[in-house]
Amino acid sequence: MPNNRRVATGLAALLLNFVIPTSFAADEKLCPLSSPTALLSKEARGVIRHTFQLSSPREATEFAFLQGGESLVISHRGCEYRVLTILINTESESSAASDTRVGYRHAARQLLKVAELTPTNAAFFRTAAKALSSTAEGRALPKYDRPLSLSEVEGMTATVTLVESGRKGAEYHSLIELSRGPF
Incomplete structure (x- = not known):
C-alpha cells in the first residue's frame, strides 16, 4: 500500500503543477478579449x-x-x-x-x-x-x-x-x- 500512496501523491503533484495550470492557460488563450483597461484617467477633467x-x-x-x-x-x-x-x-x-x-x-x-x-x-x-x-x-x-x-x-x-x-x-x-x- 505505501507504493500506491506515493503514486497517488505523485499524480496529485503532477496535476497541481502541470496539468491544471496548463488548462487555465489554454482557457485564457481562447478568450477573444484582451485584459480590461481603465475607462477613466487621472488627467480627465473633473x-x-x-x-x-x-x-x-x-x-x-x-x-x-x-x-x-x-x-x-x-x-x-x-x-x-x-x-x-x-x-x-x-x-x-x-x-x-x-x-x-x-x-x-x-x-x-x-x-x-x-x-x-x-x-x-x-x-x-x-x-x-x-x-x-x-x-x-x-x-x-x-x-x-x-x-x-x-x-x-x-x-x-x-x-x-x-x-x-x-x-x-x-x-x-x-x-x-x-x-x-x-x-
Whole structure:
C-alpha cells in the first residue's frame, strides 16, 4: 500500500503543477478579449482621484472621485462578453428613492457624466443613457434589473441594465450594468 500512496501523491503533484495550470492557460488563450483597461484617467477633467486595479487577466476594478461629489466604482469583467458594472454614488438627489422613474432618470444623468470623462466610449455611454431616459418616460412604470437592448451590430448585442437605484443614508446610488458581445 505505501507504493500506491506515493503514486497517488505523485499524480496529485503532477496535476497541481502541470496539468491544471496548463488548462487555465489554454482557457485564457481562447478568450477573444484582451485584459480590461481603465475607462477613466487621472488627467480627465473633473476627476479628483482615480485608481485602476487588475485583479485577473479578465477582471479589474476602477475607482474615481469626481469634483461634483460623485464617486464611481467600475467593475470590468468578461471574456466572450465585455461587462461593466458601475456603482455611482452622489450626494445630491432630492427625490424619493422609491420612485423607479426617478431612479432611471438619475442613472441616465450619471451615465452622461461618465460619457464626458471617457471620450473613447462616450457614444456607448450616451446611447445607454438615452435608453434609460426613454424607459423613464414610458407609459408603464419601469422595473429594475431588466436589460434594455441598445443595438445589434455584426452579431454583437449591447444592453444596459439598471440593477438598482435609491437612497442609502445621505447618498443616492445607481448600480448599472453595461454589456457588449459576443466577441
